Amino acid sequence: MSKKLLFQLDTDAIGNSFDTVVAYDGGADHVIVHGGINPQNVGFLVDGCIFTRGEKQNTAIFVGGSNLAAGQELFKAVQKKFFAKFRVSVMLDSNGSNTTAAAGVACLTKHTSAKGKRAVILAGTGPVGQRAAAMLAGEGAQVVITSRTVDKAQAACDDIKARFGYDCIAAAGGTPEERLAAIQGAHLIFSAGAASSELLREDDWATSPTLEVLCDANATPPLGIAGIGMGDKAVEKHGKIVYGALGFGNLKLAVHRACVGKLFEAADQVFDAEQVYAVAKGMV
Numbered sequence: 001m002s003k004k005l006l007f008q009l010d011t012d013a014i015g016n017s018f019d020t021v022v023a024y025d026g027g028a029d030h031v032i033v034h035g036g037i038n039p040q041n042v043g044f045l046v047d048g049c050i051f052t053r054g055e056k057q058n059t060a061i062f063v064g065g066s067n068l069a070a071g072q073e074l075f076k077a078v079q080k081k082f083f084a085k086f087r088v089s090v091m092l093d094s095n096g097s098n099t100t101a102a103a104g105v106a107c108l109t110k111h112t113s114a115k116g117k118r119a120v121i122l123a124g125t126g127p128v129g130q131r132a133a134a135m136l137a138g139e140g141a142q143v144v145i146t147s148r149t150v151d152k153a154q155a156a157c158d159d160i161k162a163r164f165g166y167d168c169i170a171a172a173g174g175t176p177e178e179r180l181a182a183i184q185g186a187h188l189i190f191s192a193g194a195a196s197s198e199l200l201r202e203d204d205w206a207t208s209p210t211l212e213v214l215c216d217a218n219a220t221p222p223l224g225i226a227g228i229g230m231g232d233k234a235v236e237k238h239g240k241i242v243y244g245a246l247g248f249g250n251l252k253l254a255v256h257r258a259c260v261g262k263l264f265e266a267a268d269q270v271f272d273a274e275q276v277y278a279v280a281k282g283m284v
Contacts, residue, residue, distance in 0.1 A: 003029040004058040004264050007049060009037040011065030011074055011094070019064045019093070022253060026260025028060075038070070039077035046081040049088045060089040060263035068094040068127035072163075075272070089269035091259055091276075096252070097127035098273050099259070101192075102280035103252035104128075104215045104243070105135040107234070108188050110284045111241050112212050115140035118186045120171075122146050122179060122200060122224065123193030125156040128217055132190045135277050137166035146173025146182050164273075173199070180204045183211070191216040191224035202227030206238040219245035255280045 006028035008015055015033035023031045034045065049059045063075045071094030078090055093099050108114070119136045121129045124145035137143045137160070145168050147153035153170035160168055171182040179199055183189060187210055193199045195218060205211055206227065218224035223244070227237060233247035258279050259271045271279075 002053060002058045004060075005029065006031045006060050006062055006260065006263070007045060008033045008062045008064060009042060009045065009074065009078070010035045011037060011063075011067055011070040016064055016066075018096075019062065022256045023062060023260050025253075026257035027264065028260060029058075037074060039073055042074060042077050043081060046078055050082065050086040057088065057267055058264050059267075060091070060260075060269075062260070062263075063090065063092045064094055066095050068097050068130070070094070079270070085267075088267055089263040089271075091263055091269075091271035093256065093259075093276070095127040096256075097131045098271070098276040099252050099256040099280075100128045100217060101131035101135055101273070102277040103248045103255050104190055104217060105132050105139075105277065106280040106284045107243050107248045107251065108136070108190065108213045108215050109139055109281070111234070112187070113139075114188060116142070117188055117212075118142050118144065118210075119188040119190070120144045120146065120183050120186045122173060122182075122189065122191040123197070124190075125152050126192055126194075129190070129192030130156050130160060131273050132192060133168055134160050134164045134166055134273055136188065136190070137164070137168060138274075138277075141188065143168040144171050144182055144186070145169070146171045146179060148172075148174040176201060176204070183208065185210055187212050189214040189225070191218060193218060193224045195220035196222055197224060198222045198226055200225045205240070208240075211240050213241045213243075215243040215248065217245050219249070251280065251283060254283060258283065
């Protein structure tokens with residue numbers, strides 16, 4: 001039986017070792033890492049994958065890197081090389097955006113339906129925040145994205161509209177007071193800010209009469225939402241259910257591994273936000 005080969009194509013100069021380790025844990029026999037890959041130079045690598053093993057091939061492609069926009073373009077370029085039955089399975093997870101967001105949103109929606117609810121993505125213009133916003137919008141939530149400036153938040157909303165077709169609301173979130181205003185009437189909060197950036201004070205969310213579930217993706221103190229521990233997993237605090245970064249981190253890793261494994265089940269698998277989120281929902 002042929003070995004399961006995963007080609008890790010990274011848009012950064014050096015491939016991410018995290019993705020390599022999880023790829024092996026997900027069932028790949030060999031992981032071949034290439035850094036500095038872009039739509040202009042990826043063609044020959046894809047050709048080598050699709051022309052070698054026939055229809056029942058154990059070859060797959062993983063697109064990673066720190067830049068989601070670059071990853072999306074590379075992901076599209078890879079798939080443009082496919083034709084007829086000449087193709088392999090492919091997954092996109094730039095900066096862990098799909099797997100991290102999927103795990104966090106799956107935890108949020110495990111406890112309550114998001115349909116018709118107000119969901120706020122704090123500092124939501126990055127890869128994880130944008131994907132979480134799209135997943136919650138897909139669940140029927142009214143999604144608000146905050147950023148230091150409304151213009152930056154609106155740009156993220158525009159990107160989500162273009163990619164997923166969902167409308168989101170842009171809100172200012174540069175100060176504690178602006179973030180407090182943004183979460184008024186909210187039911188769900190996903191904090192996706194940079195490491196060591198406190199975005200919400202404990203008093204701001206503890207006294208909210210509407211909040212139901214909160215998820216903080218920041219694992220580096222000070223954490224994104226004060227009062228939530230990084231290891232909190234479905235813990236009740238102030239009458240709300242809360243998750244810290246490590247609290248849903250094991251699910252993120254499990255989802256990542258599961259998706260890698262599924263790449264080798266057939267040669268036509270495509271794992272982007274929608275497919276990764278479906279896997280996460282089935283695992284909570």
